[in-house]
Amino acid sequence: MTPETIRELIEAGLPGARARVLGDDGVHFEAVVVCEAFAGKLPLARHRMVYATLGELMGGAIHALSLKTLTPAEAGEP
Numbered sequence: 001m002t003p004e005t006i007r008e009l010i011e012a013g014l015p016g017a018r019a020r021v022l023g024d025d026g027v028h029f030e031a032v033v034v035c036e037a038f039a040g041k042l043p044l045a046r047h048r049m050v051y052a053t054l055g056e057l058m059g060g061a062i063h064a065l066s067l068k069t070l071t072p073a074e075a076g077e078p
Contacts, residue, residue: 002017
């Protein structure tokens with residue numbers, strides 16, 4: 001599994017989202033996801049939204065995913 005593949009899955013599953021994914025060993029990853037759909041949602045709900053885009057890969061091909069989820073406003077975007 002590559003960070004690029006994970007980024008593509010997240011962005012395809014959350015319309016309008018932008019993701020930056022890092023990971024060197026192919027099973028442990030870090031992601032920052034910025035999406036307007038996160039507005040008004042608690043962190044756990046935001047994380048569940050991201051996990052839903054990855055489906056069965058979570059806990060399998062993706063052993064661990066550290067997430068930071070932000071709205072565009074929280075990310076300091078206009």
